[in-house]
Amino acid sequence: MSLLHSRSLTLRLTLWFALLSALALSLLGWYVMHSQEHHFEEQDRVMLSGKMKQVRHILEKALTTPDGETFTSRLDDALIGYNNLVIAVIGHDWRWVRAQAGLEPPPKLLEHFTANDSGYLGKWTADNGLVWRGISETSVSNSDTGSPYTVVIATEISDHEHFMRSFRKSLWVFIALTSIATGLLGWLVVCWGLMPLQSIKRKAEDITANRLHTRLPAETMPLELADLTSTLNEMLSRLEESFQRLSDFSSDLAHELRTPVSNLLTQTQVTLSKTRTVDDYRNILASNEEEFERLSRMISDMLFLAKADNQQLIPKREQLELADEVAELLEFYDALAEEKEIQLSAEGDGAILGDRLMLRRAISNLLSNALCYTPAGESVTVRIGKQEDGSVQLTVENTGPCIPAKHLPRLFNRFYRADSAHHRNTEGSGLGLAITCSILSAHGGDVTVSSADGITRFTLLLPSGVDSPSPHPKP
Incomplete structure (x- = not known):
């Protein structure tokens, strides 16, 4: 059985194919042999039964007319034309056994049959090795004495055996x-049937981190492997996308860290180039503090996103009135909005179960982003409303230049900025929208963006969870 559990699929299928074929052929062989033996037995039964009728008829006549020669001659005539036939007749006080010329009656013939019931069809092997099949019958004569007699007729069937x-x-x-x-043909068939897997193997060997764009030929695969090939191609697409994001993230991270580190290094080198006053050192340290704060925020944001990627971002559930939370955030940003001559407003309400600090951070990121890109004299509006499915929708809407459609799918990528679309530069690190997306995902919600007709909308969709809060973040 160890071969049947071999790790070789070809060997395993070949062995199963050979075993099943052997089993089917064995069953067929048993059926053919059984049928053949049954055929010979029925053939002998018909012949012996017919001869038994003939002998019984002869005996009935002979017993009414006791003529021994006539009786013997008639029984001898019954042997004519039948090879390997023996007739034995046992009376009350007499016994007659006659075999075909050249054939010796089997020993203990009469004892074998007289011990069995009338009509018994038996088969046995004599001491000399010959195989016999015979039939016996016991009757009562119609003579005045009414004496019983037994007739045994046997035929030698060694040829059949x-x-x-x-x-x-x-x-x-x-x-x-x-x-x-x-089994050999099965091995060839299995090898031929598994050739598409070899094709997949050769194609997969060419796939590397630098060649993730390669795809397996699903259109040329058999139906049974087409789904597997399509699944592998989808996996390669996801890997390619992940590798691309990772590559972009690494490049963006290096760029983002290079600027503050370079500033700190340059400023330190210039400071150390000559002796300076205490006030100069104090100003330089204050400038360095800003760069360190920027690095600290960036590292903190990256750690936050790392926790989200590993599903360790588990929000604390408490009932929140979004209208109250938004009102407090608008009050916080009111001074900045007034300085930029931007009007802030909010409308609607809705209750959810969520983490207050996380959701405030998500909404704050959207408000900060909207204030950054909204021109003076325009407005930023927050709308809250309940959906038919019970979820709550929060939309941060600002007027001004639209974001080109090509940037929309990548806005939530880390370090991605669409500044060129707004013709502005920002001091942010490009992680705010990625953090917002992670927070919504942890709450089992979603965030989308649209920009058209001079209006840009960031929409947060949150399950209310008031009746059945979800304790786990969205994977």
Whole structure:
């Protein structure tokens, strides 16, 4: 059985194919042999039963007319035309056994049958090795004495047995050879059937981190492998996208860290180039403090996103009135909005179960982003409303130049900025929208963006969770 559990799929399928073929052929061989033996038995039964009727008729006449020569001659005539036939008749006080010329009656013939019931069809092997099949019948004569008598008729069937032995041997040899042949053919068929897997293997060997764009030929695969190939291609697409994001993230991270580190290094080198006053050192340290704060915020944001990627961002659930939270945030940004001559407003309400600090950070990121890109004299509006499915939708909407459609799918990527679309520069690190997306995902919600007709909308969709809060973040 260890071969059947081999790690080789080809060997395993070949062995199963050979075993099933051998089993099917064995069952067929058993059926053929059984049918053949049954055929010989029925053939002998018909012949012996017919001869029994003939002998019984002769005896009935002979017992009414006791003429021994006529009786004997008639029984001898009954043997004519039948090879290997023996007739035995047992009376009350007499016994007659006659075999065909050249054939010796089997020993203990009468004892074998007289011990059994009338009509018994038996088969046995004599001491000399010959195989016999016979039938017996006990009757009562119609004479005045009414004495019983038993008739035994047997035929020697060694030829049948020899034929069956030869047939059985030939059949098993044929089954063995055929099983081996079908096993070899099965091996060829399995190898041919698994050739598409070899094609997938060769194609997969060419796929590297620099060649993730390569795809497996799903259109040329058999139906059974088409789904597998499509799944592998989808996996490669996801890997390619992930590798691309990782590559972009690494490049952006290096760029973002290079600027403050370079500023700190340059400023330190210039400071150390000559002796300076205490006030100069104090000003330089104050400037360095701003760069360190920027680095600290960036590192903190990256750690936050790392926790979100590993599903460790588990929000604390408490009932929140979004209208109250938004009102406090608008009050915080009111001074900045007044300085930029931007009008802030909010409308609607809705209750959810969520983490107050996380959701405030998500909404704050959207408000900060909107204030950054809204021109003077325009407005920023926050709209809250309940949906038909029970979820709550919060939209941060600002007027001004639209974001080109090509930037929209990547706005939530880390370090991605669409500044060129707004013709502005920003002091942010490009992680705010990525953090917002992670917070919404942790709450089982979603965030989308649209920009058209002079209006840009960031929409947060949150499950209310008031009746059935979800304790786990969205994967």
